[in-house]
Amino acid sequence: MSGQEDITRRELIQISAVTTVAALTAPAARASDPTPRFFSKNEFAVVDELTELIIPADDHSPGARAAQVAAYIDARLAEAFEEEQRQEWRTGLQRINALSQEMHGRSFMDGSPEQRIELLTRISRNEPEGQNPEERFFRLLKVSTVHAYYTSKIGIHQEMEYKGNVLLKDFVGYDAT
Amino acid sequence: MSFFFSPDKPNAAEVDMKREYDAIIVGSGAAGGMAAYVLSSHGLKVLLLEAGKKLNINKELRSMEWPYEHPRRGDIPPDTHALTRNEYNFRPRPYAAGMKYAHIYSYLEGWSSADYSKNIVVDEKDNPYTGTSYAWVRARCLGGKTNVWGRLALRLSDYDFKATSRDGYGLDWPISYKDVEPYYDKVDLFLGISGHKENLPHLPDGQFQRAIRLTKSELMLRESLVKMGRVLTPYRAGVTTDGLKHNKYRSRCYGRGACERRTGGCDIHAAFDSPTGLIYPALDTGNLTIRTNSTAREVTIDPNSGKARGVSFVDTETGKIYEARAKTVVLAASTLESARLMLLSKSSAHPNGIGNSSGHVGHNFCEHLMGPGVTGIVKSLVGAPRTLDDGRPGGFYLPRFRNLRDRNPNFIRGYGFEGSSGSTMFPRSAYWAKGFGAGFKKDVRDYAGAFIEMGGFGEVLARYENYVDIDPQVKDKWGIPVLRFHYKFGDNEKKMAADMSDAAREMFEQAGIEIVNTHREIRTEGWSIHELGTARMGNDPKTSVLNQFQQSHDVKNLLVVDGSSHVSASCHNPTWTIMALAWRSCDRLADQMRKGEV
Numbered sequence: 001m002s003g004q005e006d007i008t009r010r011e012l013i014q015i016s017a018v019t020t021v022a023a024l025t026a027p028a029a030r031a032s033d034p035t036p037r038f039f040s041k042n043e044f045a046v047v048d049e050l051t052e053l054i055i056p057a058d059d060h061s062p063g064a065r066a067a068q069v070a071a072y073i074d075a076r077l078a079e080a081f082e083e084e085q086r087q088e089w090r091t092g093l094q095r096i097n098a099l100s101q102e103m104h105g106r107s108f109m110d111g112s113p114e115q116r117i118e119l120l121t122r123i124s125r126n127e128p129e130g131q132n133p134e135e136r137f138f139r140l141l142k143v144s145t146v147h148a149y150y151t152s153k154i155g156i157h158q159e160m161e162y163k164g165n166v167l168l169k170d171f172v173g174y175d176a177t
Numbered sequence: 178m179s180f181f182f183s184p185d186k187p188n189a190a191e192v193d194m195k196r197e198y199d200a201i202i203v204g205s206g207a208a209g210g211m212a213a214y215v216l217s218s219h220g221l222k223v224l225l226l227e228a229g230k231k232l233n234i235n236k237e238l239r240s241m242e243w244p245y246e247h248p249r250r251g252d253i254p255p256d257t258h259a260l261t262r263n264e265y266n267f268r269p270r271p272y273a274a275g276m277k278y279a280h281i282y283s284y285l286e287g288w289s290s291a292d293y294s295k296n297i298v299v300d301e302k303d304n305p306y307t308g309t310s311y312a313w314v315r316a317r318c319l320g321g322k323t324n325v326w327g328r329l330a331l332r333l334s335d336y337d338f339k340a341t342s343r344d345g346y347g348l349d350w351p352i353s354y355k356d357v358e359p360y361y362d363k364v365d366l367f368l369g370i371s372g373h374k375e376n377l378p379h380l381p382d383g384q385f386q387r388a389i390r391l392t393k394s395e396l397m398l399r400e401s402l403v404k405m406g407r408v409l410t411p412y413r414a415g416v417t418t419d420g421l422k423h424n425k426y427r428s429r430c431y432g433r434g435a436c437e438r439r440t441g442g443c444d445i446h447a448a449f450d451s452p453t454g455l456i457y458p459a460l461d462t463g464n465l466t467i468r469t470n471s472t473a474r475e476v477t478i479d480p481n482s483g484k485a486r487g488v489s490f491v492d493t494e495t496g497k498i499y500e501a502r503a504k505t506v507v508l509a510a511s512t513l514e515s516a517r518l519m520l521l522s523k524s525s526a527h528p529n530g531i532g533n534s535s536g537h538v539g540h541n542f543c544e545h546l547m548g549p550g551v552t553g554i555v556k557s558l559v560g561a562p563r564t565l566d567d568g569r570p571g572g573f574y575l576p577r578f579r580n581l582r583d584r585n586p587n588f589i590r591g592y593g594f595e596g597s598s599g600s601t602m603f604p605r606s607a608y609w610a611k612g613f614g615a616g617f618k619k620d621v622r623d624y625a626g627a628f629i630e631m632g633g634f635g636e637v638l639a640r641y642e643n644y645v646d647i648d649p650q651v652k653d654k655w656g657i658p659v660l661r662f663h664y665k666f667g668d669n670e671k672k673m674a675a676d677m678s679d680a681a682r683e684m685f686e687q688a689g690i691e692i693v694n695t696h697r698e699i700r701t702e703g704w705s706i707h708e709l710g711t712a713r714m715g716n717d718p719k720t721s722v723l724n725q726f727q728q729s730h731d732v733k734n735l736l737v738v739d740g741s742s743h744v745s746a747s748c749h750n751p752t753w754t755i756m757a758l759a760w761r762s763c764d765r766l767a768d769q770m771r772k773g774e775v
Binding site: 053054055056058060063072075076079080081117120124127142143146147148150151152153156159160161162163164165166167168169170171172173174175176 | 241243244245248249250251255256258277278373387388389390391392393395396399409410411418431432433434435563564565566567568569600601602603604607608611612613614615617618619621622625
């Protein structure tokens with residue numbers, strides 16, 4: 001597993017499930033928008049928490065929650081062309097809750113922070129080649145989170161401190177001599 | 178980017194169907210644009226037919242828009258679909274048949290920020306093809322694929338033109354480097370090229386403008402390669418890095434990096450594109466007329482002389498069919514579309530298609546194979562402070578080193594690598610770093626600038642058995658019969674590909690770069706978007722279609738000035754050679770017309 005080039009074919013399909021799905025005219029949902037367009041309120045809260053666990057706020061920059069990653073995923077799924085794409089998420093979230101019940105006897109959101117991390121640790125262990133539906137859903141969730149976060153304002157400017165997309169008088173770097 | 182300058186684009190004159198033009202050019206990409214510029218500059222009255230539309234390209238490209246300013250972060254709309262590698266290999270042809278999406282695009286639109294280029298490329302639903310699997314990327318709009326091209330601008334050498342004399346395979350070109358060299362120089366000076374002189378006999382230097390700079394990891398690899406007798410050179414980009422005083426439609430490069438992070442395109446036109454580089458200057462001569470939305474369907478024949486009389490075309494908006502007439506017809510519709518048009522132009526004088534008495538039209542189809550390469554990490558850059566590495570129109574090029582002085586026992590010809598490294602807007606480490614949480618986030622940050630990767634482009638041998646013909650049943654949206662592919666990579670390509678992967682890995686290892694992945698899979702035929710060879714030049718009319726001036730052996734007033742004329746693929750990207758040859762042939766055509774010889 002390596003850079004962008006090597007995401008598996010299945011992941012590419014999964015990424016496109018998330019990344020080719022919102023109409024140009026559809027305004028992206030905002031975190032301040034209380035009503036998600038595809039997820040139920042409960043599902044949205046789970047996605048919001050999962051994405052923040054994947055890319056948390058740290059002393060360097062805000063995380064996925066501040067970057068409104070869940071709202072972006074929600075907007076794209078709301079507009080998805082294939083029903084299967086939405087179903088994959090709905091089923092995946094149900095599996096997260098079912099696994100949480102199995103591991104800790106309570107739903108994901110009712111679990112403690114430690115229990116949530118324990119669950120994520122379990123479903124991420126074979127990344128990127130998930131061996132069961134929960135592990136494959138983790139990769140879908142992570143790839144979607146990564147895509148949304150690192151294309152967001154926070155991801156580009158605060159987290160990555162990206163310096164490009166500006167006018168340069170001269171190229172930077174080293175001359176070939 | 179109108180804040181740089183916004184010169185008025187010249188207006189095209191109305192088409193007059195009653196008149197006989199000096200020349201009709203079919204296609205407005207690199208070849209057609211060059212033909213239009215050269216012929217109109219010689220004072221000839223030229224009609225240019227373009228199958229696609231005229232786009233307001235700056236509105237399409239919006240090169241500096243941030244991902245978060247776009248509702249889908251640059252991706253194409255939900256009811257559209259870009260074909261995947263998997264689909265090319267397993268879906269029946271035509272690929273788009275039966276798919277529910279409103280629009281189907283080639284794989285190119287699955288790349289990053291493809292929403293900005295979706296109007297430049299064709300909808301596969303309207304433009305089907307059949308036969309063996311092939312990732313055929315087409316652009317139908319003024320300028321064609323030059324609106325999104327990769328910009329690597331390389332010269333061929335006698336290692337290519339005279340390859341047959343060296344290894345016995347195929348056919349030598351009917352020209353040598355010294356015939357083309359002055360035209361490479363003209364193209365360099367007129368269009369602008371960025372590069373660093375390396376004095377390599379197999380990759381001749383050009384009239385370079387300011388070179389692109391290298392990242393730390395690229396410099397490290399360059400220094401390591403010296404020990405192996407190999408070279409890493411800054412990307413030789415068909416980009417004006419110092420500006421062009423003679424062209425008011427183009428700005429110099431300002432290192433915005435848009436061309437690296439998107440499917441392509443430059444809205445300040447520092448990267449060459451045919452409209453601003455060639456067609457607008459041609460319009461300024463007052464001798465050029467353009468008709469867009471005009472898809473050529475046949476080269477028409479004067480039944481008495483057997484010569485070309487003009488071009489029959491469909492207005493793609495009204496469906497009406499017209500014929501425009503000219504003293505000469507210049508095909509520049511792309512390697513595959515020009516072959517298609519010749520094969521479609523059957524008459525009693527030319528029963529196998531115009532210019533096809535040899536039976537070679539559509540054959541000897543070749544290109545570059547892609548896929549093999551390597552990705553690695555430069556350990557010393559892990560955790561280093563963030564640098565700006567992508568403010569440039571390309572990364573690096575690693576020229577051919579096989580079968581130059583030595584002779585590889587497993588395959589003939591060669592390959593080169595294109596590569597890049599360092600920090601980019603979307604971190605290279607993001608899909609690679611494992612796990613989740615603060616550790617994952619820090620890994621993405623720490624490793625983002627440490628990645629380096631390169632992928633090979635290898636010469637696919639021109640073989641008669643690799644060809645296209647006309648499908649007897651399937652037609653496109655405008656009722657024109659489509660191409661059927663009979664094309665597969667062969668043994669030489671497979672052996673070359675294996676060596677590309679091994680060599681790439683070895684070079685990284687020698688430089689102390691930690692290998693993340695060695696890529697071995699060959700991508701679907703067509704992936705390089707470098708189709709060549711379907712109407713090759715040659716001295717013998719029995720085994721070639723065109724003479725050394727890209728003029729039909731059979732029909733003196735028919736020229737084919739695009740990549741179809743190339744005798745072999747070389748491993749060097751073809752655009753610069755396409756333009757140098759088109760310039761040379763059109764100079765000669767203008768001279769012949771002046772003397773009344775055509």
